[in-house]
Amino acid sequence: MAGGGFATAPANGVEFEAKITPIVIISCIMAATGGLMFGYDVGVSGGVTSMPDFLKKFFPVVYRKVEAGADKNSNYCKYDNQGLQLFTSSLYLAGLTATFFASYTTRTLGRRPTMLIAGVFFIIGVILNAAAHNLAMLIAGRILLGCGVGFANQAVPLFLSEIAPTKIRGGLNILFQLNVTIGILFANLVNYGTAKIKGGWGWRLSLGLAGVPALLLTVGALLVTETPNSLVERGRLDEGKAVLRKIRGTDNVEPEFADLLEASRLAKEVKHPFRNLLQRRNRPQLVIAVALQIFQQCTGINAIMFYAPVLFSTLGFGNDAALYSAVVTGAVNVLSTLVSIYSVDKVGRRVLLLEAGVQMFFSQVVIAIILGIKVTDHSQNLSKGFAILVVVMICTYVAAFAWSWGPLGWLIPSETFPLETRSAGQSVTVCVNLLFTFIIAQAFLSMLCHFKFGIFIFFSSWVLVMSVFVMFLLPETKNIPIEEMTERVWKKHWFWARFMDDHHDDQMFVSGDVNGKKSNGKSNGFDPSTRL
DSSP states (O other): OOOOSOOOOOTTSOOOOOOOOHHHHHHHHHHTHHHHHHHHHHHHHHHHTTOHHHHHHHOHHHHHHHHHOTTTSOTTTTTOOHHHHHHHHHHHHHHHHHHHHHHHHHHHTOHHHHHHHHHHHHHHHHHHHHTOOSHHHHHHHHHHHHHHHHHHHHHHHHHHHHHSOGGGHHHHHHHHHHHHHHHHHHHHHHHHHHTTOTTSOHHHHHHHTTHHHHHHHHHHHHHSOOOHHHHHHTTOHHHHHHHHHHHHTSSOOHHHHHHHHHHHHHHHHOSOHHHHHTSGGGHHHHHHHHHHHHHHHHTTHHHHHHTHHHHHHHTTOOHHHHHHHHHHHHHHHHHHHHHHHHHTTTTOHHHHHHHHHHHHHHHHHHHHHHHHHHBOSSOBOOOHHHHHHHHHHHHHHHHHHHTTHHHHHHHHHHHHSOHHHHHHHHHHHHHHHHHHHHHHHHHHHHHHHHHTTHHHHHHHHHHHHHHHHHHHHOOOOTTOOGGGHHHHTGGGSTTGGGGGOHHHHHTTOOSHHHHTTTOTTOGGGOOOOOOO
16 A cells, blocks of 8 residues: 655655645635535525425425425425425536636636636625525526635645645645634524524525625635645746745755746646546546545435434424524534544554444444334334434434545545646546536435435445445555655555556657656656645
8 A cells, every 4th residue: 555654755865855834724714715615505495395484485385395394295205306305406417517717717827816717706696596586596506606616625635735834734724624614614603593483584694695605705715825735737937936935944945946837837748637637647636536426425425414404303393493403514524524633644544444344334323213113104113212323323423424435535636646637637537526416415315305314324325335435446645745755655545556557658748858857756747746
């Protein structure tokens, strides 16, 4: 597998000096508010869709089904409505489309302007949503929020990875995911409060308060510094070096800057980054990035997070109790992500993913058994004890996800792609994630109606599959600088090593001078030397 130990040296053995400077910490906190926005959008939709006033205005069919209760409609089917699911999922479909444009702006304009564009989309979307008078206006607002998500999810993880020193790269990158979980919790708390407002405008406040993280991201994007990688990539070398000195807190940045220049030069040789992604030597990173995104959604987490209040009220909790239980799971989500920030660069990526696999599988099977016995189509006799057990098991499951698949699904792809394919790789990562988020969001309430308690068996089977994948095919990447990934990770892996043979790499570039660049231990005729 990967070489262990604590590594901050590049392939040529020169130590990269890097202090953890205040500017890095502040920049990362500001940038990570993109995650806060994403999380708020995920959390708010589930709470709003369980509010009677909201349903009555926009989804009267669902409102009538919920009001009629379990006598006339199956417990599992009362929220099964394509329009209601479209309200939630339209955001992810828009995000998916926006990602392609975001890849271009990230590369040509930089990480910072892309975050600014995301902030503007968010603000306009929030205004439309809070002021919505009909379904079209509501969906239009969600689509604009989705565009913001596409741009933010493209730029923010890249920004965090490129500005962070190697030794705390994992922890700083997880700031994005931490903010996603804080956003979900914030949305759950807001929903809990606004659901009590008389007069039928509580849902407007819920949707409108998304303006807070939207403003934070926009202001943050104006204040942060651009990453040296992006400046070098766009030919602004002096500026890039000055920023590198500033963020590393030292004047001795020559070795790292030289590596950046080399990586940028080789990246420019690649005229078609998306086509290059499909080349044999980039296949391990691509397969792992795509697999992690699919698996992250197939854990069922977003199904639980989007629809937590709806899910709990389906299980027989009252509306108030349902929102309250959603707040509890949101809090567990935040606390467990903190565990990940602390442990990811200590115990490594694989240990967290494998341990969580066991925990998630166990809790989902227990939930399925309880629901199978206690919650039928037209009656639910979930006693207080069993109801608490369901919440505890959902919390156990959410905790495991929050310190593993949640943050690592974004971290691992962002640290494995070389510079030449990084923007394209991040695009594919975000696209696959949003596509599967859209599919699960659009299908979940219908799946709940048809599978009933079996939905948890369905997701737990996926957890089993993904744990086997991690066991055999995911190498450890902790504390390994990006420029050493090929030599120390891919070339030493029992399976992926076969994709790294030099013969295939030589065919990649036509120019002889690039083919000659295999000295200094820089592997495979390219040097993905940016530090993520």
